[in-house]
Amino acid sequence: MIEFQSVSKQYSAEAVALRDVSLSVAKGELVYLAGPSGAGKSTLFKMIAAIERPTTGKVLVNGEDIGKLGKAAVPFLRRKLGLILQEQRLLTDRSVLANIMLPLLVTGAPKREAEQRARAALDKVGMLDRANAAPLELSGGEQQRVAIARAIVNRPQIILADEPTANLDRASADKVLDALRAFNAVGVTCMISTHDEQVLASASRVIHLDHGQLAGGAA
Numbered sequence: 001m002i003e004f005q006s007v008s009k010q011y012s013a014e015a016v017a018l019r020d021v022s023l024s025v026a027k028g029e030l031v032y033l034a035g036p037s038g039a040g041k042s043t044l045f046k047m048i049a050a051i052e053r054p055t056t057g058k059v060l061v062n063g064e065d066i067g068k069l070g071k072a073a074v075p076f077l078r079r080k081l082g083l084i085l086q087e088q089r090l091l092t093d094r095s096v097l098a099n100i101m102l103p104l105l106v107t108g109a110p111k112r113e114a115e116q117r118a119r120a121a122l123d124k125v126g127m128l129d130r131a132n133a134a135p136l137e138l139s140g141g142e143q144q145r146v147a148i149a150r151a152i153v154n155r156p157q158i159i160l161a162d163e164p165t166a167n168l169d170r171a172s173a174d175k176v177l178d179a180l181r182a183f184n185a186v187g188v189t190c191m192i193s194t195h196d197e198q199v200l201a202s203a204s205r206v207i208h209l210d211h212g213q214l215a216g217g218a219a
C-alpha cells in the first residue's frame, strides 16, 4: 500500500533528511516509526502526503508514483490520508465541532451531514461531550484526540500520525494510542512515529530511522 524505493531527500547541501530508504507497508498494517530527533520521521510522512517530494527514488501509494502526481491529483491523494502532523494545529477561534466539520465542508458536504459525521467522529475518539468547547480549553491529550477525529472524518485508508503522544502523560498518551489502534482494528493502515519506549517495546513492527537511514524494520 505504501512503498519507498531507494528514497533520498536532501533539503540543502547540509540537510540530508533521508538516505536511500526502501520500505513497504501493507494494507491494514500498524507500523511505528522510531528514531532520534532529526532522524527524518516527519520528512518520511510528508513524502507520503506529497508535501515534500523525493530528491531521488520513488514513493508509491496504492501503486501510484507520488513524485509524478500533477497538482490537480494531490487533493485526491490527500483524501486517502488522515494526517496528524505536528504543524497542523486546531483552529483556536472555532469550536471543536467546527474544526471537525471543516474538512467535510471544503469537500462539498451539506452542513447537516457534515455535523452528523463530525459528531460521529468525535464519539469514536471519546470527545463528543466536548463538541462545543474551544480547542484551548482542552488538555494536550484531548486536543490530540480531536486532531485524530479531524483526520479520520473523511474515512481515510491510511492514517499518518507524527508523534501524537509527544508531551502527554501516560494516561493521555494511552488514550490517544487506543483511539488510533481502534481505527487500525477496523482496517485502516496506520503509521505512527513515537519516542515512547513502552509503546515500542510492545509493538509488532517498528521501523527505526537514524540520521535519515533505516536501522531496522523495513521488510
Ligand SMILES: Nc1ncnc2c1ncn2[C@@H]1O[C@H](COP(=O)(O)OP(=O)(O)OP(=O)(O)O)[C@@H](O)[C@H]1O
Binding pocket: 011, 012, 015, 016, 017, 035, 036, 037, 038, 039, 040, 041, 042, 043, 044
Ligand atoms: N524544510 C526543511 N528545510 C531544511 N531542512 C529540513 C527541513 N525539514 C527538515 N529538515 C532537516 O531534515 C532532517 C530531518 O528532519 P525531520 O523533521 O524529518 O526529522 P524528525 O525525525 O521528524 O525529527 P523530530 O523527531 O525532531 O520531529 C533534520 O536535519 C532537519 O533539520
